[in-house]
Amino acid sequence: MLGPRQGGSPRDDPDESTPAPHTRLDKDASRRDEAWPLKLFVTLTSPYVRVVRMAIAELGMSERVEVVAVRTRVPDGEINAINPTGKVPTLMTGDGYFLGESRLICQYLDALHTDDPIVDHDPAEADRQFEGVITGFLDGIAVWLREQHRPANERSPGILAQERARAERCLDWLDARPELHAERLDYPRLCLFAALDALAGRLPFADWQQRAPLLARWYARVAQRPSALHTRAPDR
Amino acid sequence: MLGPRQGGSPRDDPDESTPAPHTRLDKDASRRDEAWPLKLFVTLTSPYVRVVRMAIAELGMSERVEVVAVRTRVPDGEINAINPTGKVPTLMTGDGYFLGESRLICQYLDALHTDDPIVDHDPAEADRQFEGVITGFLDGIAVWLREQHRPANERSPGILAQERARAERCLDWLDARPELHAERLDYPRLCLFAALDALAGRLPFADWQQRAPLLARWYARVAQRPSALHTRAPDR
Numbered sequence: 001m002l003g004p005r006q007g008g009s010p011r012d013d014p015d016e017s018t019p020a021p022h023t024r025l026d027k028d029a030s031r032r033d034e035a036w037p038l039k040l041f042v043t044l045t046s047p048y049v050r051v052v053r054m055a056i057a058e059l060g061m062s063e064r065v066e067v068v069a070v071r072t073r074v075p076d077g078e079i080n081a082i083n084p085t086g087k088v089p090t091l092m093t094g095d096g097y098f099l100g101e102s103r104l105i106c107q108y109l110d111a112l113h114t115d116d117p118i119v120d121h122d123p124a125e126a127d128r129q130f131e132g133v134i135t136g137f138l139d140g141i142a143v144w145l146r147e148q149h150r151p152a153n154e155r156s157p158g159i160l161a162q163e164r165a166r167a168e169r170c171l172d173w174l175d176a177r178p179e180l181h182a183e184r185l186d187y188p189r190l191c192l193f194a195a196l197d198a199l200a201g202r203l204p205f206a207d208w209q210q211r212a213p214l215l216a217r218w219y220a221r222v223a224q225r226p227s228a229l230h231t232r233a234p235d236r
Numbered sequence: 237m238l239g240p241r242q243g244g245s246p247r248d249d250p251d252e253s254t255p256a257p258h259t260r261l262d263k264d265a266s267r268r269d270e271a272w273p274l275k276l277f278v279t280l281t282s283p284y285v286r287v288v289r290m291a292i293a294e295l296g297m298s299e300r301v302e303v304v305a306v307r308t309r310v311p312d313g314e315i316n317a318i319n320p321t322g323k324v325p326t327l328m329t330g331d332g333y334f335l336g337e338s339r340l341i342c343q344y345l346d347a348l349h350t351d352d353p354i355v356d357h358d359p360a361e362a363d364r365q366f367e368g369v370i371t372g373f374l375d376g377i378a379v380w381l382r383e384q385h386r387p388a389n390e391r392s393p394g395i396l397a398q399e400r401a402r403a404e405r406c407l408d409w410l411d412a413r414p415e416l417h418a419e420r421l422d423y424p425r426l427c428l429f430a431a432l433d434a435l436a437g438r439l440p441f442a443d444w445q446q447r448a449p450l451l452a453r454w455y456a457r458v459a460q461r462p463s464a465l466h467t468r469a470p471d472r
Contacts, residue, residue, distance in 0.1 A: 087375075169320035
């Protein structure tokens with residue numbers, strides 16, 4: 001169902017004790033409990049899911065996370081009973097909490113893997129600025145994708161044009177700053193990749209690579225990483 | 237233009253030295269430079285703007301932040317030249333960075349005011365779960381507001397129904413957890429207030445207070461705080 005297999009069965013080690021629910025997540029304790037099973041509820045096309053699945057792969061945690069495909073935006077969707085927001089990605093933690101929002105999930109994963117965190121806790125101002133641009137860019141792309149998939153009689157030409165213009169401004173800003181095109185995939189750069197991948201595959205913006213050639217080179221390099229190859233959406 | 241006056245002119249103290257751009261935001265240094273002028277670009281109806289404006293008021297920083305109303309979603313909007321995402325809220329920092337996204341802005345404000353941070357850096361799992369519900373709830377409300385304001389021939393009855401159902405599930409979940417209805421307005425609770433305020437004023441959901449009576453009591457208490465009263469949207 002998931003194409004390239006990303007998740008694995010959670011290991012079940014009887015030597016590990018299960019922590020009490022509502023325990024504060026303690027980094028040393030969580031290291032000790034590496035056998036906690038984690039479940040990630042996904043759709044295969046959400047760019048936010050892509051961010052989290054790539055983070056899991058980059059952190060070397062694929063074997064610890066079972067990936068479960070669900071339907072969203074349907075009244076009887078199974079995700080609605082798990083997370084009242086009905087959104088993906090949703091991560092079910094080993095002690096029974098559900099976590100929504102890709103950034104919160106990545107921060108939680110960091111707390112299990114502190115050596116090289118995906119989400120910077122105390123970024124420099126330039127990095128805060130960069131993250132604000134990237135998350136606004138990605139949110140705009142998500143709006144554009146949803147608009148594009150509406151029935152023709154409910155589609156807004158104005159919103160399609162707005163989102164294209166927003167993407168163009170963001171591409172121009174980002175292409176002019178090659179110092180930001182770092183190889184290390186932290187949270188903002190995972191969001192950037194997910195946004196560009198939607199542009200490259202599912203949005204009517206064939207010439208974005210001509211518009212932003214330096215960014216397109218970064219995108220092409222990242223697209224070859226195992227974390228990107230193993231989490232590609234189907235129908236590409 | 238801004239109704240209740242929230243911003244003040246930035247103080248200009250010649251004794252304070254201006255830090256070099258690209259300096260890492262240092263907490264002690266930022267305390268020293270309390271005269272830095274900050275500008276917040278807003279629309280008066282965005283629930284995300286409400287979150288940041290209330291955070292500024294709760295932190296006692298209203299005098300330091302000039303609030304500037306701009307137009308969004310127009311090709312020649314002045315915000316597009318400031319922040320390529322074209323989104324509000326956008327905060328312009330004293331050393332010339334623009335920060336988008338309400339959570340990033342609140343974290344930046346915290347770095348200027350470390351005593352009682354709005355954004356928890358290392359939340360317990362229950363608090364991560366709560367923040368995920370709240371931000372998903374607020375994002376759904378924002379989608380609902382945008383859908384509601386589309387011309388009738390571009391509106392999707394399906395999306396309106398989905399967003400109402402999402403809001404109902406979130407209300408039910410939140411109303412069943414009165415232990416979360418804390419008086420202290422941290423980032424998730426500011427988002428909760430902004431979401432409920434949109435339900436109370438601008439969305440066709442008149443009976444939400446009957447559906448979620450405990451939450452409605454919390455909302456009514458928070459609505460009386462100066463930070464809420466002084467940042468109310470017009471036309472209410």
